[in-house]
Amino acid sequence: MIPVIEVPLQLDLSEFAACLWRSGVTHRVTESEQCQVIWVENPADASRVQQLFTLWQSGEPLEQVVLEPVNQRRLPAAPPLRRVPLTLTLAAASVAISLLIGFGQQLDVMGLFSFSPFSVSGNTLQYAALEQVLLSGQLWRLWTPIFMHFSVIHILFNLLWVWIVGGKMEATQGTRSLLGLVLFSGLMSNLAQFWVSGPMFGGMSGVVFALIAYSWIWDRQVSSPRFGLPPALMGLLMFWLVLGFTGVLEGVGLGAIANTAHLVGLVCGLAWLPVGRWLCRGKGTSV
Structure with a gap:
């Protein structure tokens, strides 16, 4: 309570x-x-x-x-469009890049946005190490995988939560607060997933886990909640995370799941609370 x-x-x-x-x-x-x-x-x-x-x-x-x-009760109402320019930009970039890569079918185009340049020869995947990516100056690759989606369901699910939670965050706590969390969680989740599986991954799910975790802990640290998401949502998120690591989701035909990105995104969202509180000092906003 x-x-x-x-x-x-x-x-x-x-x-x-x-x-x-x-x-x-x-x-x-x-x-x-x-x-x-x-x-x-x-x-x-x-x-x-x-x-x-x-x-x-x-x-x-x-x-x-x-x-x-x-x-x-329903989920929080959508904020006015003029108050969520970054949320709209994230959605537009996701749609544009997902279409450009043909939802994962255009490997040559996908290589432009993946965490590391790669090539596929038969059953062999070759890609550059992190040090090569950094030394080449292609720093955009640290974040662009969050915009690549591999199915319509994949992008719709992620953008729904970006709109609901990210839009709420931007409208009430400001664009810089949302931008900071997206950059932080996107970088950390992409980096962790790359270490585990290489560059063949994408999606906004790590950021989505961060947004939901951040909104959950925020509403439990202040007396007047700003997000108002259902309390059971965090439990559902944890359940989905466990299912992903057990392999059940892949077994029912949902394809490869970036479980490491999900876990790291969730941790990033929880860790962002003190930064979010600092960024909101003096705003006096409430929902």
Whole structure:
């Protein structure tokens, strides 16, 4: 549970608590020597509970008030396009490069955007080492694999989460905050996957894992959540990660999964929290 509201000890919260229970909002009220604290289980409930409390304090009766049930809530609404230029750029670049490489069919074009230049001779894959890539000055390769996708489902799944979570992050915390996390998680996940499997990989999944992990830990570190994603989403992400490492996903026909990129992206998202908090200092934004 997360703390949402602090109120004086003498304030009778019975009417307010009854409204929350009637609305299906799981919560509890604790007391200390100085105040009472209202806690809610679902971070997505926090802003609504605060709004309801303000309404109640203004004198509005709550007998007929019922908040939208939790099981009917949807993912956060999409932000206005003018507030998410980087999110749109990420999506456009992914679509353009994925089409250029023919979703992985055009190997010669794919070699321009892969982490390392490569060539295929029969069943033999040859590619340049990391040191050669750095010394050649082709530094764009450190990030361009995130824009390569190998199927329509692959790109749609990734861009859906980039739009939902990345757009939310950019709109509320600023473009530089999103850019920093994309560059950091993209670099680290690409580098780790290259060490494990070579240059034949691509996709925004490492960045997506970073975005979801960052939004999850952010909403648990502040009293007023800014993302409001379902709490169970992080559990689903971990379950998907475990399935990937067990080989189940490949066994059911989903193809090779960049599991290392997923894991490193998730860790990057969690590690980005202090940087994200520093970048947001003084913005005073909320959702």
